[in-house]
Amino acid sequence: MSEAHFLSLMAACAVDANSQMHRGIATYRLLTGVPPADADIATDSNFDCHVLASILAAATLDGGPLPEKAGLSGHELAALLEQYFPSVEIKLAEQLLAFKCDENEEIAMVHDLLLKQRSTKGDIGRWLAAMIARRAIEPDHLWEGLGLRNRGELSRLLSRHFAPLAVRNINNMRWKRFFYRMLCEDEGLVMCTTPVCTQCNDFNLCFGEESGESRMAERRRDFLLQAARPAVDGDWPI
Numbered sequence: 422m423s424e425a426h427f428l429s430l431m432a433a434c435a436v437d438a439n440s441q442m443h444r445g446i447a448t449y450r451l452l453t454g455v456p457p458a459d460a461d462i463a464t465d466s467n468f469d470c471h472v473l474a475s476i477l478a479a480a481t482l483d484g485g486p487l488p489e490k491a492g493l494s495g496h497e498l499a500a501l502l503e504q505y506f507p508s509v510e511i512k513l514a515e516q517l518l519a520f521k522c523d524e525n526e527e528i529a530m531v532h533d534l535l536l537k538q539r540s541t542k543g544d545i546g547r548w549l550a551a552m553i554a555r556r557a558i559e560p561d562h563l564w565e566g567l568g569l570r571n572r573g574e575l576s577r578l579l580s581r582h583f584a585p586l587a588v589r590n591i592n593n594m595r596w597k598r599f600f601y602r603m604l605c606e607d608e609g610l611v612m613c614t615t616p617v618c619t620q621c622n623d624f625n626l627c628f629g630e631e632s633g634e635s636r637m638a639e640r641r642r643d644f645l646l647q648a649a650r651p652a653v654d655g656d657w658p659i
Contacts, residue, residue: 444482445478445482448478449475449477449478449568452473452474452477453506457475458570460570468577468581470505470506471574472574473506473549474506475569475574476491476552476567476568479556479567479568482568490555492522492552492553492554492555492556494522495521497551501548522551522555525558527558528555530604531600531604532554535550535583536550538583538584538585540582540585541581541582546582549578549583550583553567557597562595563596563597575596586603
């Protein structure tokens with residue numbers, strides 16, 4: 422199978438348990454040439470490529486059309502791939518290229534918030550605003566929904582591309598909660614009934630720990646465990 426068609430086929434839908442397990446890592450490696458654990462993010466340009474590849478990798482894990490899961494139209498996704506991963510010849514399937522995202526109200530509000538707070542030039546800030554807003558509706562911590570390795574990478578992403586917004590999170594609130602708090606404040610609404618956060622019963626929901634195993638690391642661990650397990654009748658083929 423040629424690399425040109427690999428991503429579109431891999432993102433179309435879940436086919437079996439084994440392919441779903443390592444699909445995200447395969448997508449990341451196809452785009453960057455290395456597995457997520459070995460990513461070099463020392464420079465801003467390398468970090469941007471790591472972030473974009475991570476989001477696309479996480480989106481492929483969910484099944485369904487890749488543009489929808491990533492929050493981009495098919496043409497935006499094609500432009501992103503051409504601009505940031507030019508060495509990889511990837512052709513999106515025609516039905517994915519024609520895909521247009523329909524934002525619900527929640528996604529649109531976060532999207533608009535991020536668009537207004539961009540701090541870098543070019544297309545990447547616009548693409549990231551759409552991608553972050555879409556991935557924010559997933560149930561995991563935001564850094565997990567974006568496929569990043571830890572919360573620190575999310576903080577660096579927001580500080581780099583959405584600095585005016587990121588700098589307002591002076592108390593290190595969880596980023597999803599912080600987005601919605603900013604939306605409420607911008608609209609003149611009161612998000613909380615308790616005037617002081619430390620007196621609130623929901624304190625841990627807003628400021629609790631956001632550690633854990635990244636989705637890519639979890640998939641790699643599960644894949645290795647399954648590969649090491651003796652095959653029995655009824656198993657998915659390795």
